[in-house]
Amino acid sequence: MPLRGTDHTEDVRSDAAYFKTLADLDGWATKPHAGLDGVLPYIARPLVGTDASSQNRGKLLVCHDYKGGYTETPSGLAYTFNFWSYCDTFIYFSHHRVTVPPAGWINAAHRQGVKMLGTLIFEHDAGQQDCLRVLVGHLPQSKTGPAAPSADSSFPLSPHYAKLLAELAHQRGFDGYLLNVEVPLIGRIEQARALAAWISVLESELKRRIGSHAETIWYDSVVVTGDLRWQDRLNNYNLPFFLPSSGFFTNYTWRPNYPSLTAQYFFSLDPALMTVPKTLQDIYVGIDVWGRGQHGGGGFGSYRSLAHIDPEFLGLSVAFFGPGWSWETEQDKPGFSWETWWAYERKLWIGPETEGEAVEVPPHNPRAGEPDCQHGEFTPVSAFFPRQAPPNPRELPFLTYFSPGIGYAWFVQGKKAYVTTAGWTDLDKTTTLGDLVWPRPSPQWIDSQEALPVPATSTSLCLTDAWLGGSSSTVSVQLHLRGQRVSAAWGRGRGSSHGGRGEEEEEVIPFSHPS
Incomplete structure (x- = not known):
């Protein structure tokens, strides 16, 4: 040809x-x-x-x-x-x-x-x-024109x-x-x-x-x-x-x-x-x-x-x-x-x-x-498809700061080092989001002697607060213990938990720890 x-x-x-x-x-x-x-x-x-x-x-x-x-x-x-x-x-x-x-x-x-x-x-x-x-x-490079096809194709x-x-x-x-x-x-x-x-x-x-x-x-x-x-x-x-x-x-x-x-x-x-x-x-x-x-x-x-x-x-x-x-x-x-x-x-x-x-x-x-x-x-x-674990941390050290590769800020030790209203995208900053907590966690009691109801939970990404990176993962838990309703959210930072005996309304109070 x-x-x-x-x-x-x-x-x-x-x-x-x-x-x-x-x-x-x-x-x-x-x-x-x-x-x-x-x-x-x-x-x-x-x-x-x-x-x-x-x-x-x-x-x-x-x-x-x-x-x-x-x-x-x-x-x-x-x-x-x-x-x-x-x-x-x-x-x-x-x-x-x-x-x-x-x-x-x-x-x-x-x-x-x-x-x-x-x-x-x-x-x-x-x-x-x-x-x-x-x-x-x-x-x-040729000055004599295109190459000719071979005789036998x-x-x-x-x-x-x-x-x-x-x-x-x-x-x-x-x-x-x-x-x-x-x-x-x-x-x-x-x-x-x-x-x-x-x-x-x-x-x-x-x-x-x-x-x-x-x-x-x-x-x-x-x-x-x-x-x-x-x-x-x-x-x-x-x-x-x-x-x-x-x-x-x-x-x-x-x-x-x-x-x-x-x-x-x-x-x-x-x-x-x-x-x-x-x-x-x-x-x-x-x-x-x-x-x-x-x-x-x-x-x-x-x-x-x-x-x-x-x-x-x-x-x-x-x-x-x-x-x-x-x-x-x-x-x-x-x-x-x-x-x-x-x-x-x-x-x-x-x-x-x-x-x-x-x-x-x-x-x-x-x-x-x-x-x-x-x-x-x-x-x-x-x-x-089965969920698969990342490489053995002995061969590739494991690190996550719950980043989907985007954010509006960059945090270092909980403090904003960079802020942008337009946001940023960097796939190099992507880490696992915590596979076991999406679309919702499945908590269970450990060594419980009582048939207590399993608390309702939900998960979200927080783009306004983090310990490292541009985001954190928040897990919210609603507890019902002996007439006391306690709601808590675990994420990055500091917080407290709250419970009210006999309360019927739900009140969500953040309870956090470093991610």
Whole structure:
């Protein structure tokens, strides 16, 4: 196939946030660069549970696609992700050729034992040319015109860009790539074969440069004929791209029986084909939270799709795409604030704050030929995945100041060191919010000799007071002891508790301690 003979490499900085073309990546490689300071390493979480059901349970991959990416700013409040304990892998996604996750996002993920991937994407006409280039390697400058095709139509296979991409991931501290080829291949089946082989080279280079945990996830797009034909499941048309990859990410428009068909097809494969060992957990069935062609309607109807994927019993994993939906669909509504978004977001992920509260879900409109599935009431995303502990503190010290990565001030030892009315966002400051207290704590009496009622409790984030950071977690408890009603709230700072014998009205008095 003809290739352009002239190389238009931009003057790309060694610390460029992303790369628009592979030529730009070549420009980056010509400059001296060293590993970034302050990026936490990936450390695997401790294994929890030894029974077969826990080991064979599907995983959660979250694919971030928020307003094109790279929207993080320290001078305002923005979308953040705070449910790392249910997630195994996070993809930072944008429509640049090579998407490099920002250091703050990498640290937020690694702090809680989650892998962070970038994206290599080929789109539009320029994407077709670069998809050829990734196989051929670095093109020399030419004054005699474009390169001529070989007589036998075969494709060269250069490790050049596989090595550069692995070096980039190592230098910036992330753990691999989503491979998204959303263009028809100019070289048809011959290029498809070469591309499948190149994936194995990239996989090998990533593991050599980063470690055995490195991943390449193939997105269900182009097929072995070189056509762009989304399959919505694993089958013989996309199998050659899955085999050399770490995992497979299906398109979203699948029908309710496709997850079980995918599992059946996987188990029909000869294990000898698996040059990279695979399990059913390495197949991530896509869910578009925006609901575009998605069974169940997306958003608060995503539980319908999750039920068909069935990560607990069928064992398939889930790729949850576009969770920033919760912000982007609400931000222009009257009364919108970070606090109203947080209530909306946590309802999607962990359920309503009030037990028994009904959650409005979109209507279920089966497509032609689909059964009218009965899915029952809303179920939060977290109900489908186990909560996982962060890395062993012997390997990565554990610290939390209950920060979602935003705030209106910064506190040091309980005193404001910085204040801004516009607020700030910094994913690097994200820590766990306390997984066991959301959406509401579940207290129980210890060594109680009386059948006392369990106190009612609730949890909230406090953005106006903290011991360290920009926020604190407040747990409110209402006690009923021998005719005495006591209400207390634990958070950051100083306070007192109060009880009145025989009082019927409720009075909430803050009782606090340093977080």
